Amino acid sequence: MRFFKTFLAALLAFIVFTGLCFLVLLMIIGRAISREPVTISPNAVLVMKTSQAFNEQKVVNPVASFMGDESSEIPGLFQAVRLIQHAATDDNIKGIYLKVDGSGNGFAGTEELRNAILRFRKSGKFVYAYGEVMSQQGYYLASAADKVFLNPKGGIDFSGFSTQVTFLKGTLEKLEIQPEIFYCGKFKSATEPLRETQMTEANRVQTHQFLGQLYGNYLHGIAQARRLDTATLHGYANENLVRESSDALKYKLVDALKYDDEVVSELKNKTGVKSDEDLNLVSFLKYNSAVTLSNGTSENKIAVIYAQGDIISGESEKQTTIASEDYIYSIRKAREDKKVKAILFRVNSGGGSALASEVIWRELSLAKKVKPVVVSMGDFAASGGYYISCMADSIFAQPNTLTGSIGVFGIMFNMENFFKNKLGVTFDGVKTAPYADLGTMSRPLNDVEKRFIQDGVDSIYASFKSRVVAGRKLDAAVVDSIAQGRVWSGTDALKLGLVDRIGGLNEALNCAARLAKVSDYRMVEYPEVKDKLFRLLKNVGGEVQESMVKREMGVNYDLYQQLKAIQHIPGDIQAKLPFIYKF
The missing domain is CATH 3.90.226.10 (2-enoyl-CoA Hydratase; Chain A, domain 1)
Structure with a gap:
């Protein structure tokens, strides 16, 4: 009898717990369905972070979506470009405020965003950029702004480009693992980390060539925006002249040294907001939630x-x-x-x-x-x-x-x-043909x-x-x-x-x-x-696991990804x- 009482109590507890979970799920779904649309009030400033990463296609976070978080959808790169274009004709948006630190995007992706900002400026609206410590790619994006402000105790990385390859040949030798490598093309350097201890001359030549091209494009863009010449900018890097925030001002890479509150005051003056009133700052992700971009209505x-x-x-x-x-x-x-x-x-x-x-x-x-x-x-x-x-x-x-x-x-x-x-x-083992175990x-x-x-x-x-x-x-x-x-x-x-x-x-x-x-x-x-619910049920575990690994490994995450990729190459x-x- 005692067993049955315990069993029934446990069963009842399970039923109640399951019911509560079901009710919570219904509440979350109900909240998502009944969520009021996001609106943008007049006299707003669109805030973009240079560290925001954009995949090619939008990323939907199902958990955040159901909870009503504004980051539930991160627009794709083209979507982000089109949002900037839309903001240029949106009467509620008076300008863009670039918050500069690192860069979440690669070179070509940053180029897309930078060109979109330059087109935005042609509408007559302002673009202000501010950062405490600016990376090179972050600064490249910021240089498209009307004015660039730097924290008085901050700095800009303006040291030039470099790239580094990790070589694993010595590790494999210590482990007595022998890679057997086959390739075509003297510049095909994909296998070098496994067969060399340093870059081959061919790889060094090609890397020097394309890295120089990328750097040249970088300097050219900044030179045009800041009304400087590329040779001068190249000299700043070669002589490591931009070491302090005052150097960035001296060499005209920024327009003024200001703290965050001073930049906010600049934005208030620009938008006509009184000093004792709040500035209407709208995050890029919130703006994405508020705007429905038209893909057209034609049958074509x-x-x-x-x-x-x-x-x-x-x-x-x-x-x-x-x-x-x-x-x-x-x-x-x-x-x-x-x-x-x-x-x-x-x-x-x-x-x-x-x-x-x-x-x-x-x-x-x-x-x-x-x-x-x-x-x-x-x-x-x-x-x-x-x-x-x-x-x-x-x-x-x-x-x-x-x-x-x-x-x-x-x-x-x-x-x-x-x-x-x-x-x-x-x-x-045993085999029936000479190459059965190839x-x-x-x-x-x-x-x-x-x-x-x-x-x-x-x-x-x-x-x-x-x-x-x-x-x-x-x-x-x-x-x-x-x-x-x-x-x-x-x-x-x-x-x-x-x-x-x-x-x-x-x-x-x-x-x-x-x-x-x-x-x-x-x-x-x-x-x-x-579908959001499909992705919630199928992928949330994997997404959480990947996010945790990335957070724990920090700057070593890229190396982890490279080593992981090698697993899929053999065969x-x-x-x-x-x-x-x-x-």
């Missing part, structure tokens, strides 16, 4: 397909992964929709699986036969990212896009000595097997180059000379014929409309963003950048 459609992240085979729930099956579906849907008159394919990828790249290339080629396909390149459209771009009718890149890297590689690992000498593990990590490859794999790499490299020859209408010898795995800046890529125009998403969209011969159209975006020939460059 232009499909914008966002492709960001590593290229892989199969499917993926991650927005920052280009999974071949998902993109076949999106491209085919746009191709078969007769109301879609053109496709704008936005690529921000350092590459990945060569086979997945070929599959996506094929689907885009089929689409190109029936309607125009225009590519807009983001921070990266290199290796596999260039593979899936090269067939387009027209290709747009920013001057600081990294592209090209036409080359492939494959990696396998011989871990026989690691298992035997470090762990005491040995292997033995690819096993328990023994080294023999010479015949190495030839098989190198032949496969060579074949895929030849196919890659042939796609570029056909897509870019270049001579095979020319493509071979600019391929070899070499990374190019957007500026150099234009000269070489790898891209057609320097420009961003707006310019690429206008081009797609011209090629389709439509003046009135509406935008439709792919891949379709999953699949890659068309990929060495790693994502950081400057």
